[in-house]
Amino acid sequence: MIKRYLSLILFFILSNVVIAQDEIRFLDPEQKVQSIRFQEVNNLIVIPIDVNGKQLSFILDTGVNKTILFNLTPSDSLELKDIEKITLQGLGDGQAIEALISKNNNVSIQNYKGEKEDIYVILTDKFDVSAKMGVTIHGIIGYRLLKNSIVQVNYKTKKINFYNPKYFKYPSCRRCEVFPLQFYRNKPYIDVQIQLDTMGSEKTDVKMLIDSGGSEAIWLFENTKEVIQTPKKSFRDLLGEGLSGSIFGNKSRIEEIAIGKFRIKKPTVSFLDSTSTFNARQFRDRNGSIGGNILKRFKLWIDYPNSKITFKKNGSFSGGFEYNMSGIDVVYNGQILVKEKASKTVGQFNLSEDNVDISTVSLFVNYKYMFKPSYKINKIVPGSPADLAGLKADDIILDINNVKVHNFILKQLIGKFQERDGKRIRMKIQRGEDEIIKVDFRLKKRI
16 A cells, blocks of 8 residues: 655755855766665665765755765764865754765765765754654655666666766657656656546646655645635644654645656645744745656656656555554664564374374574664654554554554554545554553544
8 A cells, every 4th residue: 555654855045154165976987887675665765875084874865956865873883084164954844953964975886986076974864754654764865866867766676877978868658757856956847737636637747846855745835826725634643754854734636747648647646834834845836846746657767967757656556545544653663572473383293094194393482682672652643643642653553453563564553544534553652661552443534
């Protein structure tokens, strides 16, 4: 099922920072391609990047024009060079935050490398991306990595190819469609159409940010065009986290988004609140964003050097758009030591009596201790089924429908809150040190 997760679109204003950098490019100018595997987590692309000799995990985010680190621990032992203080402002309901800029860093994917890269370092990971995604994430990277190559993203095979533009030739593809990209502050925008009304078939031209760093399907900004208004059938929701705090808005659906000949029916849409819209909309012609829950339905050729993008639909194209119907924002909460039974066969004998085989098996039952994931409630959407049932932030989830949650990865656990309207959810949670509470509610479809 398609999941609703943390939105990681991080728009920011840099305070008085204008710096010349070398380019990230092929060390051997004759090399034709550099290939890597990626991990898809919550509709986002996670790739390994080498920074000053240390391999870290980054989200590949076309919605950012700088490289940002926000989850470094002493065990990462990363050497950062030429550091000075700056201020960052992002989406969300909080204030600008202090950060660092580190210059002259080596950033590479094997033989695709830059030697004088600027990295912006957020000292306090206040939105704790790794916990929300269930895997370790150290930062985000976008324009600097993409600008000098033609990048093919294959969501089905989980593979990215960085092609040298000097040698690349587009394959013949009758099922592909090519679109021009418009850049503003090094971020790519595309013209598409949306159908908002259930009545008629009128479509509205909109300009959207191509944003691989956002896990949602679509974000729209109210009043950027007269017809862009939150539909009556919607609900208030936590849309995600930005550099400056929580991002709130309304969740709904629209009839269709048309990317050229590709018609995508009934996608979920998030309408940002006025504060987040103001911070995000530095480009006045912009009407919203197309995120990972749309992009993952295509094979993409992202061509910054020639300002174009190519779409080819894949097997996920016609999949549905589900969302969290519980109101629970759940995050990874570290590991716990779990005692499990371990049965062991220690002997087996095959005997024969009157041509009848008799097998004797001796079993011993012992126990093993394993580290398993723990999960807790990060936030509760007001008025949601979970809120009405009495669940609270920081409640630790122990069981869901009589299954221990340490048996799930985060993606599977969140999937339990998206299964069907009216599904009964029975949870056992720990509140505080030793209070165990049982909670019962039903998922509620609201759009």
